[in-house]
Amino acid sequence: MRANILLSPANVDELYFTGKTTVVIDVLRATSVIVTALNNGAREIIPVSTVDFAMKVSGNAFGGQTILGGERNTKMIEGFNLGNSPLEYTPEVISGKSIILYTTNGSKAIIKAKFSENLFVCCFNNLSTIAKHLVTLGKDFLILCAGTAGTFSIEDTVCAGKLITTMLSMDNSIELSDSARAAIALNKTFGKSILKMLKESEHGQLLIKNGFKDDLSYCSKVDSINIIPYYTSGIVKKFDNGSTNIEL
């Protein structure tokens, strides 16, 4: 089993993902929102790569069961129901609902990786659950860091490093690419206090400035949630691991 990391989706095209097992990470905040929403009872998440398409999908859906969520420049988009703070995605608001999610980096990264054979969604909140599942799967895997506007984000890379470090504690035979070794080293340096790392990160500072300080604290919690979001045919759902009736 070999671990590789793309530090940003800008480096490759969609076909690069064909046949791969991919894990998308966008700690601040798209994948934290997806993990939270599914854990809090959302029926499914439909990631979209444009606001126009979000509106179109929403227009085709039956009223009441669909929620438009996401952000532009960290803030809620006009005409949307929710922003991109995981704290908004409470059971009361989203239970049983389909959420159409548009975000600047995360939802686009998922769409870009859509040709993957397996496509999982990870953040600090569900890190060990994803780690265990990948070790069980035993396949080469690629972590796709959503990054910020096409470039490196320290929080996504540290999360990727922590994911691989956790996996190595279960299986120390995993082969590592340059980027995987770098991410492991970065987790060693910056992963001791994830909240501090988030607060000092460029994107974290922007979120604090825009009033989302509590999101950093929420997103920093390792293993607070134990679900595996799985993307297939345009939709992210909970992967019912271990069930005989796998929900794909």
Added chain:
Amino acid sequence: MRANILLSPANVDELYFTGKTTVVIDVLRATSVIVTALNNGAREIIPVSTVDFAMKVSGNAFGGQTILGGERNTKMIEGFNLGNSPLEYTPEVISGKSIILYTTNGSKAIIKAKFSENLFVCCFNNLSTIAKHLVTLGKDFLILCAGTAGTFSIEDTVCAGKLITTMLSMDNSIELSDSARAAIALNKTFGKSILKMLKESEHGQLLIKNGFKDDLSYCSKVDSINIIPYYTSGIVKKFDNGSTNIEL
């Protein structure tokens, strides 16, 4: 003064560099070749982004004064005079010559950054000379890691981290982006033995396999050369720092 790093040129387009002070790093091996060739008396380096263009430029030049150098898949290209090993660029071979250089990652990275206001070429060999010059210049700067096929290379990132670390020892007020802080941490982890890091890197292993083990040892030498290669109008020349007759 602010330090930022692009871990790969794939993330941005050419216009991104307009007005910027950029430092291109491709340790294995294009920028090590450029630094070596200029130090050994080459008149100039003309980086090109296609083999066809290399042939065209070469065809327009007068015979005897022009050398075609570079690689595809680490090896010399048919019809070229030299490969991409800095050890080939001896004074006997290249003194006074114009070198047209095509490489898979490095020469393309320089071309991509051509709209920069200032564009320097760096490797471990001339690291402190570049560091001092950037501190003297006092401008925000961007390090462009050439990477490998559009993705992360550990050797370029560690070199970038060492460059900024060296600059911080001269001016500790330099502001750092996420990627700059990450590169500094990676230099701390992997920069203690640069040769070891190069040998373990993906690109280093490919070079060893293809018979270029000695290149790693050469490219690992910090501060063996004290020149500043400077790109302007399609050509990389030695920047005559401190002279009243700056050669631009």
